[in-house]
Amino acid sequence: MENKIPNIYKLEIVEVVRESLSLYKNNYKLLLKISLLSFLISVIRTVLLYARTIFVPSTSYFITLAIALPIGLLLLYFEMKLKVTMYISISNCYSGKFITFREAFVRAKERVYSFIGISIVFGLIILPIALIGSGIFLSIEARLLKYLILLIFAIPLIYLGIKYQFAPLATVMEEGNENYFTLSERLVQNNFWRIALLMIPMVAIGNLPNLFTSNLNPWVKSLSLLYQNTISLSSDLVYVFISPAIACIIVVLYLTLRKKAAYKQV
Secondary structure (H helix, E strand, O other): OOOOOOHHHOOOHHHHHHHHHHHHHHOHHHHHHHHHHHHHHHHHHHHHHHHHHHHOOOOOHHHHHHHHHHHHHHHHHHHHHHHHHHHHHHHHHHOOOOOOHHHHHHHHHHHHHHHHHHHHHHHHHHHHHHHHHHHHHHHOOOHHHHHHHHHHHHHHHHHHHHHOOHHHHHHHHOOOOOOHHHHHHHHHOOOHHHHHHHHHHHHHHHOHHHHHHOOOOHHHHOOOHHHHHHHHHHHHHHHHHHHHHHHHHHHHHHHHHHHHHHHHHO
16 A cells, blocks of 8 residues: 655645745845845955956965955855845744844854855765766767766756755754754655755746856856946846745745654654
8 A cells, every 4th residue: 555645744835935925025125135235245246356357466366365365255254144144034034023134133143154064064065066067068079968967967966955955044943953964854855856846946047147147158258347247246136036035935945844844753
C-alpha cells in the first residue's frame, strides 16, 4: 500500500504565494524602506567603483586595496544587516506583531554575523560545482555539448541549493544553537519538488533584470563604463520592488514548513 503524506504535512504553494503577496501589500511601507536603504548601498558602491577608475591609477594596487577593502567590507556588513532586518520585519508582520524599522535593525545586530557565516558556508558548498561547471562550459565550443554540460552541473546545484537554502535564514528565525543545514534538510524533506516548483521560477523571474543589464549582455558591454554603471543601478532600482516580495515568499515558506514540522513531531 502506498504511503501518502497527510494533508497537514503537504505544502500548498498557491497559499504560500497568496499569503506572501498579501503580507507585502499590507506592510509595503516598512519593507520598501529597508529595500531602498539596500539600494542606497548599491549606489554608494557603484559610485565608489566608478570614482576609483577615474582618480586611482590602475597600477596603485596598494592604495586600491587599502581603501577599497575596508569600505567594501563595511558596505557588505550593512547590506547583510539590512537583509536580516528584512527577514525579522517580515517574520514579525507575519506573526501579527508590530515592529518598526529601528527595532528590527537593532535586533539584526545579534544575528548578522551568524547569518554571514552560514551564508559563506552555503556558498562554499555550491561554489566548487558552479566554478567547475563554468570552466568546462567555457572551454567547450560545441553548442550541444555546452548545454549538456550546463544541464549536468545545474542538477546538483539546484538540488543542493534547495536542500540547504534555509540554513542562512534559520540563523535569523531560530533561537539557540542549531545545526542549520540539518534543519534546512529536514524542512525540505517530503516537499522538495513542491519547493523546487516555487523556487526555480521565482529565482528565474528575480534574475530577469540582471539578464538585460549585466555586462554579459553584448549591448551593455559595448557601452562606456558610466552608462554600464547607470544601467546596473537601474536594475538595482527594479529590485527595490522585487526583493521584498521574494523575501516575503522565502520567510512565509520557511515558517509554513517549520509549522508543519512541529505538527509532525507532536
